[in-house]
Amino acid sequence: MxxxxxxxxxxxxxxxxxxxxxxxxxxxxxxxxxxxxxxxxxxxxxxxxxxxxxxxxxxxxxxxxxxxxxxxxxxxxxxxxxxxxxxxxxxxxxxxxxxxxxxxxxxxxxxDDLPDWLRPAWHQALGDDAPTVAQAMTARAPVWLRVNLSRTDPRAAAAALQAAGIQTQPWPALPSALCVTANERAVARSAAYRDGLVELQDLSPQLACARLPLSEGDRVLDFCAGGGGKALALASRQPNARVVAHDRSAPRMADLPARAARAGLRIAIDARPAGSFDLVVTDVPCSGSGTWRRTPDAKWRLTPAQLSELLAVQGQILDQVVPLLRPGGHLAYMTCSVLSAENDDQIAAFCQRHPHFTLVERNLWTPLEASDGFYMALLRAEAQSG
Ligand SMILES: C[S@@+](CC[C@H](N)C(=O)[O-])C[C@H]1O[C@@H](n2cnc3c(N)ncnc32)[C@H](O)[C@@H]1O
Incomplete structure (x- = not known):
């Protein structure tokens, strides 16, 4: 043509x-x-x-x-x-x-290529960075790979990709994150990908997963597992953790067994997780406002009513996982959104409802740091008195 x-x-x-x-x-x-x-x-x-x-x-x-x-x-x-x-x-x-x-x-x-109704919330969440982040959302997103550390190391993975003509650059603060700088369309058919040396995953969820407390033998629950990106990242970091994946919608996890097999990792799927986990990850459904470079039509389709519904679901999921944590266990709340209503406000409201949780840290990544927009709050469940 x-x-x-x-x-x-x-x-x-x-x-x-x-x-x-x-x-x-x-x-x-x-x-x-x-x-x-x-x-x-x-x-x-x-x-x-x-x-x-x-x-x-x-x-x-x-x-x-x-x-x-x-x-x-x-x-x-x-x-x-x-x-x-x-x-x-x-x-x-x-x-x-x-x-x-x-x-x-x-x-x-x-x-500025933002929906009118959302502009105030965007500025409220991002402050002085609001215009530059909006501008960054109009550019194409880079492709990031996560090196499967249970199979190989970043240098060997990069060499295997290079052999297929795929150039990569490691992220200095997290060398297992590789940014594809040439020939990105060849990744999915490369031997390095097929053999489970690397997975496609944006930089910010990789940075978030790298920050979570995770020790050998820990029981970990990925409560909103979907395709299993977070479960796989955690199992790759600590293959001796016992990682369980759950999702309200079983079909959303259809690819997970094949991805885990490719990576040589064990992820159990559980429709009714129970008991006391050391770490529960809730990568909740959200507006996706941090990933609009990749799904730009979603930016224009999101409505205030949909956002309200999402806020309610996010709060419910947080409440649902409380009984699944052991005292002293950690809860990681994640969204691929930059909006405060879905992030800090959600966590502040949760801590009011559940005062035995304390906030350990919170991070908001944006395309200004090379990644998609992504939020992670890490909370610890203290033992409840009485
Ligand atoms: C943002 S996606 C998760 C993406 C996934 N963690 C990954 O890394 O690929 C959110 C997921 O939450 C699931 N979900 C929605 N409501 C839920 C609920 N009440 N309990 C558990 N999962 C739920 C959805 O089916 C969807 O797969």
């Missing part, structure tokens, strides 16, 4: 998304209907669509309208591309610019 044909395809896919289709579904629908497209075309289209969604409002302002076409005109203007060479109407190219599109004068200040 020519660059102009890819832009025409992006216009169609974006129009689908703007009327409510999830981005992944809209892209899949296009792929199925476009058998002529090769993998390079599909990857380029995905980049165009996700790039446009990350900067939806600013590109619409540049392009003169919130439509697939407006976004792609905005994209071309932002990239300094020659509109007259792309919007030709020839072959599969989009139609030439109308007089009004051509005469459009963008505003002096472009929007």
């Amino acid at each position: 020519t660059p102009a044909a890819r832009i025409a395809a992006a216009i169609g896919v974006l129009d689908d998304i703007l009327v409510g289709a999830p981005a992944e579904q809209a892209l899949l629908r296009w792929s199925r209907a476009s058998r002529f497209a090769g993998s390079g075309d599909r990857a380029a289209l995905r980049d165009l669509v996700f790039g446009a969604l990350r900067q939806r409002d600013s590109l619409a302002a540049l392009g003169g309208g919130l439509s697939g076409r407006g976004l792609m005109i905005g994209h071309a203007r932002a990239q300094g591309l020659r509109l007259s060479q792309l919007f030709t109407g020839e072959g599969h190219a989009p139609a030439p610019l109308t007089a009004a599109e051509d005469a459009h004068v963008p505003p002096q200040t472009l929007p």
